[in-house]
């Protein structure tokens with residue numbers, strides 16, 4: 174199910190999925206459940222104690238009983254408040270553990286998805302799901318689920334006590350509750366639909382911010398500020414409309430049942446007053462009955478409010494779950510299929526064809542090529558010929574549609590993915606740096622490397638100007654460095670890994686020719702005996718290659734060895 178398509182997941186499926194994250198904390202939840210039942214029992218006992226206080230204490234003029242009853246009521250109120258606070262504390266902690274578990278699992282899952290996913294789905298939409306939707310779930314769980322347990326217990330307890338006190342009056346309450354349940358059933362699909370629309374408007378805004386703020390310089394260069402301001406205004410109009418519609422329906426869903434309940438309490442006063450006049454009911458019983466009814470109407474109203482909150486949380490949960498439904502294009506093989514290969518890095522492409530999923534266009538067509546370990550290779554081809562696509566296959570971000578790629582005689586699909594990607598390292602066209610210092614950026618992927626090793630890699634990549642201060646902050650995603658400097662940092666990162674196959678995908682094209690040649694020489698020195706694959710638009714005619722792979726319309730037209 175692609176992200177953004179309304180899903181057909183059933184409530185049962187979705188909550189079972191949440192339960193897999195809650196299960197490790199079941200002891201904590203059992204303790205919370207027991208504590209909240211104690212708190213609810215305390216709440217239920219209070220009106221009955223008040224009845225005893227009035228009928229057997231005040232009206233019977235037994236002041237010693239009155240004093241004990243008041244003391245018991247005060248004690249009960251104190252213990253209930255303390256237990257209530259403790260329960261809430263434990264509950265917030267437990268629900269945060271569950272939700273953080275979900276977010277961490279989704280994050281790990283997202284980092285396994287293929288690059289294609291990130292070209293298809295807007296980043297802001299992913300942020301909105303990880304932040305906004307999980308936040309919505311957290312609010313629901315914290316504010317609502319605990320009160321669901323308390324209120325259900327209070328409601329059932331109150332109805333049972335009311336039935337024991339007056340079977341006549343409790344019928345009225347049951348009719349009212351049934352009518353309200355029917356009303357909520359009617360309004361439910363509307364709430365769900367409007368919630369999804371509002372959440373999607375939120376996602377559109379998040380995606381807009383991520384895209385436009387990431388391109389602020391480009392917007393300024395092309396004087397697009399006004400246009401982008403207007404686009405935000407339009408997105409806000411849609412969000413406002415959706416939020417207001419949801420508010421109206423949400424308000425009706427709470428107000429109508431509340432009104433019906435209030436009216437029913439007035440009827441109880443009428444009937445109860447009549448029964449007292451007849452002598453078939455005591456004043457204490459009527460007061461206790463109305464108190465219980467109010468106690469029941471509170472939970473009933475909260476439960477109805479919860480129903481609305483539940484519909485909203487359900488939409489958020491479905492949106493979060495859609496992330497987990499995305500499947501990675503490639504996965505590490507199961508242990509049974511995995512082979513432990515420790516060869517020198519011999520590459521063989523056998524009839525490799527590939528097209529990006531869902532496009533119907535074949536980019537690479539039946540490629541055959543042998544790259545023995547230790548070769549110095551250049552891949553040439555016009556822009557769009559499929560060079561970077563081939564590199565993606567060599568690092569197994571995708572698998573060929575037809576044919577296979579063998580590394581050291583074994584299909585890449587049978588290699589452990591993590592190990593494969595530490596043996597085949599790519600320095601890509603778009604250099605990606607993290608927002609930390611240079612040292613940490615170079616060490617990314619090889620955390621055990623010493624400062625001296627990092628320095629040696631930095632020098633090999635031509636980063637001599639930073640040799641004295643590798644702790645320099647590179648700014649947000651390396652934006653304080655020049656394009657060429659960023660390329661060299663990415664190169665140093667790859668060199669430090671000492672892979673069996675190093676692929677430079679136009680990664681030195683931002684540099685002056687002499688610097689590029691110097692770096693290539695250093696790489697040849699460091700990687701003598703290992704495979705080096707260069708992709709460059711420049712002729713690189715002065716350099717000697719063992720193999721030249723020329724791509725034209727996805728086919729190899731020349732392969733010299």
Ligand SMILES: Nc1ncnc2c1ncn2[C@@H]1O[C@H](COP(=O)(O)OP(=O)(O)OP(=O)(O)O)[C@@H](O)[C@H]1O
Pocket residue numbers: 288289292529532536554555556557558559560561562563602
């Ligand atoms: N994620 C994608 N989804 C669909 N098509 C894609 C995707 N990435 C690239 N393409 C298409 O695949 C073709 C090959 O792209 P590729 O990036 O491999 O070319 P290239 O030879 O590396 O080009 P350049 O030298 O300009 O970098 C292009 O026509 C491009 O439009």
